[in-house]
Amino acid sequence: MASDPKKFVFSEVSVHNKTKDCWLIINGKVYDVTPFMEDHPGGDEVLLAATGKDATDDFEDVGHSDEARDMMHKYYIGEIDKATVPKKRAYVPPADRSYNPDKTQDFIVKILQFIVPLLILGLAFLVRSYTKEKSA
Numbered sequence: 001m002a003s004d005p006k007k008f009v010f011s012e013v014s015v016h017n018k019t020k021d022c023w024l025i026i027n028g029k030v031y032d033v034t035p036f037m038e039d040h041p042g043g044d045e046v047l048l049a050a051t052g053k054d055a056t057d058d059f060e061d062v063g064h065s066d067e068a069r070d071m072m073h074k075y076y077i078g079e080i081d082k083a084t085v086p087k088k089r090a091y092v093p094p095a096d097r098s099y100n101p102d103k104t105q106d107f108i109v110k111i112l113q114f115i116v117p118l119l120i121l122g123l124a125f126l127v128r129s130y131t132k133e134k135s136a
Contacts, residue, residue: 006078010085017051019044024055028082031075054085 008030016023016032024031024047037044042062050058 005076007081008078009081013080014052017048019048022047022051023077024050024059025053025080025085026056026059026072028080029076030078030080031072032077033075036071036075054080054088 010025013023013025013030019037020034022032022034022037022044024033033040033047037047040047
């Protein structure tokens, strides 16, 4: 590592998002992983999916080995200006689009799911007995 690492802004790093030009942000550091794309055990798609954002969580969730962490040093190219990295968006659950307190439609559907097969079965028995009487 250099004694005075280069500082990158997020917009500068995020444009490096292709197989032949891939940079990642992990723990506030910027890595040019382009030479590693073909050798990555998870494939290049995994690395490409981690571009354009802070990939720290993606990296940590996989549980990389100490060997993999040591390997990162040769791809290190500088630090990210953390003030330029967009904040993670909090998960907002979708609005409950059709709240139905009496569950009327659900009840009707469940009744129909029970009754319709019984009607079909009853109709099948009637047809069977009718055709049996005709043939006898």
